[in-house]
Amino acid sequence: MAQVSLRKIVKEYEGGVQAVKGIDLDIADHEFVVLVGPSGCGKSTTLRMIAGLEEISSGEIDIGGAVVNDVPPRDRDIAMVFQNYALYPHMSVYDNMAFGLMLRKFDKAEIRRRVENAAKILDIGMLLDRKPKALSGGQRQRVAMGRAIVRDPKVFLFDEPLSNLDAKLRVQMRTEIKKVHQTVRTTTIYVTHDQVEAMTLADRVVVMNHGVIEQVGPPQELYHHPRTRFVAGFIGSPAMNFIPARLEARGDNLVLLLPLGTELAVPEHRAERYRTHVGKQVTFGIRPEHLTDTQHISKQHVALLTLTPEVIEPMGMETLAHIKLEGTEICARLDPMVEAAPGVPLALAADMNNMHLIDDATGLVI
């Protein structure tokens, strides 16, 4: 078990392309940290640098108190789970899990004890004699995790381990991974592009974009208090609605003036924070669940709107309504009992207590 520190880590490829642009990150012992971001944001490169599979252009990586920049992967005491499992096809499940220990010259009894223990944790005891080709996707992923667990390393690294699984199995394996972490408590760094995976698994989520860290924090903090427009839009499904607006003063109060003239009152307790941006072009952000039917929302600080949905998506536990608000496509989350139909005007309430305001000039949430 160990803490991991990244200090000013840069990865520059030939031709001067920077995949990672000087990131700093401290990961505590036992912590489960998820690096999340769109394709090409540098999350996998960062993980591979921690693993020692990519050279670091500049900066320092510290695992368990020792700088490991020049330490080869085998001596970093890490274990990695790959997206395509990377099981050795010619070896049985047992040998796959025991391979790392055999190379490290553990004695046979100890290897057996560890493999059986890991197999018990992952419920793959009956598969130990099989070859990888005789396993399903989910079983292969368990074996890949087993191979990591038996090593009892300082750090687990997961590189999009669930991307090759179907949706149902992915949810199931997500729970398995969380259970395993609760059992073995090894410091874990997990890379995914799926923000739901990030939110459900992480103690802290690291949102990356264009090679930099946009925000680090617990899932709820990122969800409710995004620091940038990118984080606000990336975290949450369906994504946060963004509507261009201008912030105007009406006496002591502030209002958001939408492109076609609709005015939404800003709650008084937020006025102070936003006052410096009066007269400026901003983006009004509101999550779909804060734009809902009028029956299911507290009446304080709500802006009432009557809008006509273009598409209705009944999801069972909720209904999504896709609506055009003053030229912008937005999404509202409705109670499933609410009767809504495309083309039929619908009374909606925007919960302005949960509004976000983004400075268009900086992209930062105000």
Next chain:
Amino acid sequence: MSAAAHPSGRPSDAVPGLGRRIGSLRSERRWALWTAYISLIIAAIVMLAPPLYMLLTSMKTSAEVADLSGNPWMVHAPTWENYAAIIGNPMFRGFFYNSIILTVCVVAITMVISVFAAFALARMKFFGSQVLATGVFLTYLVPDTLLFIPLYQIVGGLGLLNSIWGLVLVYPTLTVPFCTWIMIGYFASIPKELDEAALIDGANWMQMLTKIFIPVALPGIIAATIFAFTVSWAAFVYPTAFITRPDEMPLTIGVVSQLIRGDTFAWGQLMAGALIAALPPVIVYAFLMDYYIAGLTAGATKG
């Protein structure tokens, strides 16, 4: 579309033109099959006629071979005397023994060099590795008819003319480039994550090669081995150029040099000798054909 909607059970009733399209597909397929069968039959005849003719000739006496009046494809008095004469001849057994020694050594040398070279070129990215990989293949394109004169000088300089060890030294110039090329393709088709997993598990390069790459690439290695075996067993130009002493000759030139005296051809024995010489490759191919095909087509499709 459910069958209930069309009581007749013929979708073509409801979809105009569908029946005709299916009919046309079937006739296209029929034509394709006919063409394939006819081509294959012609190819089989062309390929099998020479060995069959060899077999028939090997079962004839010299008198019957010389008799031009009958049908040459018929054997009137089958005999095994040519085979007995060949097998009973100690010189022929010597050729066979030389061929075996030569082939085993060449295959071993080839496989050691090409597996290491291919692993380095496919996986250990270093400056110039791409150019080197292409260069290795290009050397294969230089024909042995062009190389045997300079190689004669080299082998002569080393004092290895008239020795199978000279051939053991020279044959790998034919086998190593192509085998390396096959192995590069095979190693390249192994997912990169497998070596990364091995690196993290604690393997060094040598362990990665011996414990992961060689077992995983076994079909490729077998394909390369078969190739090296075939080339080495059947090489003709180099032994013709470098060996004149019968006791050092491999089968390919031994049979020819000893059974053709001036313009006298011992046809029956020649054919028997050639068929016996062809037996080992036939056996090897028969048992390892699947591996050979899997090895040569590795990486052709995403699997």
